[in-house]
Amino acid sequence: MKNNILTIPHVLESNSQNYPDEIAMREKKFGIWKIKSWLEVSKEIERVAIALDNKGVKAKNAIGIIGNNTPRWVIAEIASQSLGGIALGLYADALESEIEYLLDLTSCEVVFVEDEEQADKILSLNNLKNQIKLIIYDEEKGMNKYNDKRLISYKKLLDIGNSLIKKNSQKYSDLLNNLSEDDICIFCPTSGTTSKPKLAMISHKNLLNHAKNYLEADPKSSADEYVSVLPLPWIMEQTFAISKWCLSRMKVNFVEEPETMFDDLREIGPTFLLLGPRSWEQIAADIRSKVMDSSFIKRKLFDFFSMLKSKNNSFIVSVLCENFLFRSLKDQIGFSFLKSAATGGAALGPDTFKFFVNMGIPLRQLYGQTEQLGAYTIHRENDVNYESVGIPFNGVKVDIFEPDTEGLGEIIVMNKNCMNGYFGTKVANSNTSNNKWFHTGDAGYFDKSKHLVVVDRVSDLSYTSEKVRYSPQYLENKLKFSPFIAEAAVIGSNKPYLSSIICIRYSVLSKWAELKRVAFTTYSDLASKPDIEELLISEVKKVNKSVPKKQIIKKFVLLYKEFDADDDELTRTKKLRRNYVINKYDEIVEAIYSEKKNIRIDTLINLQDGGKQRIKTELNIINME
Known part of the structure; x- marks a missing residue:
């Protein structure tokens, strides 16, 4: 051999x-x-x-x-x-x-x-x-x-x-x-x-x-423990x-x-973990949900130490926060021994990213494409920027193609260890050569520290009819930092203002509804409850306060179902297929940008067992003004 x-x-x-x-x-x-x-x-x-x-x-x-x-x-x-x-x-x-x-x-x-x-x-x-x-x-x-x-x-x-x-x-x-x-x-x-x-x-x-x-x-050795949970x-x-x-x-x-993943994580005590953004968002939502269910004193202690850590990262403050709060939190989710953690496959919102870093979890953002064999940028140890995806690996060149006056343009990459081409298609393989630039289709720029910042897909960066430039992905990540929002599709291209189709996070809101004695039967029934609408209005208001005035969400609807890969609304790696969603729900989009206050729905949805369920409901178009 x-x-x-x-x-x-x-x-x-x-x-x-x-x-x-x-x-x-x-x-x-x-x-x-x-x-x-x-x-x-x-x-x-x-x-x-x-x-x-x-x-x-x-x-x-x-x-x-x-x-x-x-x-x-x-x-x-x-x-x-x-x-x-x-x-x-x-x-x-x-x-x-x-x-x-x-x-x-x-x-x-x-x-x-x-x-x-x-x-x-x-x-x-x-x-x-x-x-x-x-x-x-x-x-x-x-x-x-x-x-x-x-x-x-x-x-x-x-x-x-x-x-x-x-x-x-x-x-x-x-x-x-x-x-x-x-x-x-x-x-x-x-x-x-x-x-x-x-x-x-x-x-x-x-x-x-x-x-x-x-x-x-990001060195690893035979002493490291990794848990394989993302699809192979x-x-x-x-x-x-x-x-x-x-x-x-x-x-x-x-x-x-x-x-049983979190129980199994506690037993293994992994030193390294890779999860997709949807998993990190779900974990953050579950933590905040458990905090809401806890006693008044525990809620106040969580708020105090979280605020203290976000404002002061000194050694003494870190030790205090670790001993009084974060150590027990990490133990409950099996993260006690993590020396390195990563997220990739789609953008993780900076608010969620910061939430975990403040907990003491050494989270790093990855960026790459299948064509380039996955990630080729990562945050280095002690050089983490919540807004960026880090710097390229050795031997990988990354540049910005046709940047505008602010340095924003299409991200291009040259990697000698890229794919050999696409199989069985007529797609030209010239752009995947190891000695030519590969056009990623993503918009981004380099910040002052030479970190790569990914904004959105070039095709998704858009303007409203009032010529306001916006990034749907950025706003969607802001919305999904709420423990009550699982998915969101932001709409606004050639429209007079920005709006959104929002999917509630059922696992959290069902518990919230039980605590508040709000009766419900199904996902669609829960999403239509006035108490849920009021709660989501307050969450969207928080997002609107954190963005420029011209980029606020003026209207939204709470969809009667979750976005699903089986319905082609998400990819198998849980990326939102935004344009497909907007086209699929064009009647809802049309109603949002009309004078209507609600829209009647009578449709069939696919169930996991292969069956279908008829949904007859009325969606309220919620106006934030």
Whole structure:
């Protein structure tokens, strides 16, 4: 075997030989943490790879993987790469139509699924019945009812691999010897903010070299504990749970269920954590919700120490705030041992960012794109700016294209470790060359400290009909700092003033309503209550006081449902598809900019179980003037 080749299977094999007994990963199953060493991971990868080879999987074949984050996902991915195959990650909550599009695009014949739910999705794709030859399922519960010859259990696959290894123990080494660091190792879906996701083709060499640059900016070692909670199809989780894991040997932990995440975090005590902005916003909202539920004295103590820390960051004040308030808060959410935390994938509002930094959580903002292998800027230690996304990694050039008089323009980047191109589309790949500037489509500028500040999408920066320039994303983040607001879409392009469609944060407001003895039945019923409207008016007033007078929200409505990726209102990485939302709810937008005080709604909404529900309600158009 060529140990000097820079591929993910080679790095992992090296770890298994040099650190065989070190803990590589943990998984919580039925309340118990199960450990795998580097040697155990390597042996399981070998068995899966040999079995796949026996089933006819060849180099450059796409292998689909769908389900929640588990060790089997990681093992299936690296086993596929060991054959020269290309892993295609599919989001666990993706609809059948999205899955069919990507499997058809890549001519995928083999799919790993987590459980019965994911198996159902693949088996329902009648148009791909002849294309998909093998479906490997992990959880065996409920699978006995199927009689499809394409189905095989993960355990059975391991048994096949084990028996084949006994006949030829050198087979896996032979497979690795055929790999090249320039081979494509993953098809990574872009966020699909404006259209169907494209597939970025990423090589072993670029993925690992980019991870090395990341580790220079934010070092990790085998002593670090990481909890993998963001979906593995996303490029950032690929960077953390695959390439950085292999290079730094940090321990990767997998929670039992998304609902048990914070209990599991407390048990592991991670030293590093990556969460998306929506998760950080939800955590901040939950903390403030619990504070509201607490006694009068506790609420006043929280307010006092929070205000003290925000105004005075001296050593004595930090020690006081840590001992009297923040230590217990961090312990309750499992953040006691965090040495580094990050957010990326979309903008995190500066108010939310500051909230966590003041708690003593070493949060840093990341910025990047799938095409550039995820993040390429980050705050350095002790150089955190709430408004910025930090400075570029070594070896990455970032500039502003055609800046205006204020320095604002399109962010462009040149990164030698970028994607190799888009797969299966007619999109020109010239802008993704490692020696040419890549146009991100984001508007930004460099501040006086040379930190990059991202404002919004260039296409979303707009003017009202009164020629007032505004950033919808900035105002939306301001609104979402409220514990009562989950999502917001700001409207105003070529309109006389700014308005917003707001989605309430049901998890918090349902508790608030119970405490205030406000009777309600459903989300839409709660959103229509006068008490909720009055509460949200006060929250929007707070935002209006913090922005220039010409950028205030003059009208808003409380939507009868949450924005949902299944309804194409959000991407799978929870980015708002603003233009789609505005077009979808054009009748509501039209009513906002009329003299109407309300609008009648009679529509069908999609439910998570695939059914539909009819909504008949009346939305009040709330005027802030």
